[in-house]
Amino acid sequence: MADHITIREAEGKWVVRSGGAIIGESTRALELIEGGYDPVIYFPREDVAMAFLDRSEKTSHCPHKGDATYYSIVNKSSVTQDVVWSYENPKEQVAAIKDHLAFYERDGVQVEQL
Secondary structure (H helix, E strand, C coil): CCCCEEEEECCCCEEEEECCEEEEEECCCEEEEECCCCCEEEEEHHHECHHHEEEEEEEEEECCCEEEEEEEEECCCCEEEEEEEECCCCCHHHHHHCCEEEECCCCCEEEEEC
């Protein structure tokens, strides 16, 4: 694993909310700690209501994790652009985050531990 990245099981139950509705809930989430950044919670895809996510055209590249794809959250009253990301084919050192999603906490999106 990259020297400055740690991935471990996130303790307890985690939820992600958008517009007040729970769109993800997991006791199997992962916590990724990278350098001096705040920890990021990655939810297994199976624990997220994928019907609310629309893949966008945005992509980015991390030299340690690989290429990220982005999703927007779409609900009846709003669209929150590019607020979800995933490493579909992460580098071997961070393979644990494959098939997981992470969420930016902005525009009404909240990630919290219950």
